[in-house]
Amino acid sequence: MASQKSFESAVNSIRTFLSTRPPYCNGTYPVSPEQLTLFYRSDGSNAKIDLARATPQDLGKLEAACQPATFGVNDENVYDESYRKAGKLDSADFATSFDVEDSDLLDLIDQGLLEGDDEERVIKLELYKLNVYGKGSFFKAHKDTPRSETMFGSLVIAFPTPHEGGEFILREKEHEWKVDLAKSISESSQQPCVSYVAFFSDVEHEVRMVTSGYRVTLTYNLYFTPMGIMPCPTVSTLAPYERTLAEALYEIVTNDAVLPDGGYLGIGLRHMYPVEEGTDVTDFRNYLKGPDAALGRVLSALGLSWNVRVFYQNVDGMEYLHSRIVDLSKWGQMCCDVIHPIMRRSGAQLVDYVHVTGWKKSSGGCSCLNSAEDSEEIKYVQLAEVTDLEVDISKVQVYVMYGNEPTVYHAYVKLCIAIDLPSWGARSINRLQVQ
Secondary structure, eight states: OOOHHHHHHHHHHHHHHHHSSOSEEEEEEEOOGGGGEEEEEETTEEEEEETTSOOHHHHHHHHHHSEEOOEEETTEEEOOTTTEEOEEEEGGGEEESOOGGGSSHHHHHHHHHOOGGGGGSOEEEEEEEEEEEOTTOEEEEEOOOOOSTTEEEEEEEEOSOOEEEOOEEEEETTEEEEEOHHHHHHTOSSSSEEEEEEEETTSEEEEOOEEEEOEEEEEEEEEEOOOOOOOOOOGGGSOHHHHHHHHHHHHHHTOTTSSTTOEEEEEEEEEEEEEOTTOBGGGGGGSOOTHHHHHHHHHHHTTOEEEEEEEEEEETTEEEEESBOOOGGGGTTOOHHHHHHHHHHTTOEEEEEEETTSOBOSOOOOHHHHTSTTGGGOOOEEEEESSOOOOOOTTOOOOOOEESSOOSSOEEEEEEEEEEEOOGGGOOOOOOOOO
16 A cells, blocks of 8 residues: 555646646747738628738728627627627628638647647637727636537637737636737747637636737637547557656555545546536547546556546535436425435436545435435445545536627536546556556
């Protein structure tokens, strides 16, 4: 059995792996002057602008051709200049000579945003909107509206139109990052160029106020394409940074004090994922993002059985692991002797929630369920938490969500990976040679 110090170090290493890497990539991309021509509709007529040499008057005309940019609050489009002030053109109302798909910019995004085998995945690109931020324009903190379970990110491309302010801010928990797209262009040694930032769309972000000039950007939605049959990763094929994670996981799963009678190891995923009622979250096994995807590859390389699950905490005193999203709000304040059969029939597993070191975290159970006549049939599976699972989504429902577009179909939630760990005597882990 490993020492307590090395065990705690392994747990901290997993937490660090999942939280360290920034959730975005950015840079500049050289273009030809011809690629900076924009065609757009203005008062029913066709117009064009050379964004490499646009005057303030030219950009003012482009701004005047835009519609006021709205934002989504649940299923409603809201126009409120105290929250968002900008102009927008829908994709049907403009065309640009810069073709992202005909460039190698997506390769840069693959390498900068995705990890491991995901760097080889084909990304589907969907042009969303053109935005013009003139002086005094901004967009307060929001998350991009999820449009499907395969949407993983967003790409913003800024044209070389002089402006000050308009910095792009990303936030995740206590971390904040600032991307100055205008400064990136002005400091680039390759001219002309555009600047870009690609990021996971569940990350909160905002556009700070433009203090002068015009900030002109294109926004794209990024989707994972379905994967073909992929070879199962092995310990020998892991990248060096993945081996660090593998060593930490190996330390835990080969510890005879961890779930000696078997159960689940729970690891809270870093990113949030778009769901609706009834979503089978195991589908996200093929659509995990960034370090979450790397975690899945390492678990497979170690020969561990795992899948994506949703954790329901303190549902009238009970905890569950489930493969599906269940909207418990429709059942009101019913007691667990009613809720438990609902969850059980839908495939949920009742769990005894503990920390991986063994101390109990469960809410304590519900007295009416524990005293029910069929209580002898109630079976608990032990769930040992490695990283934070304490996200209460026991009432998954449509909630107030500020996005760039209204939605009632998908909402972001935290999920976890559940590792099905056999009892100590039946446990078989692919051997890891620590280098």
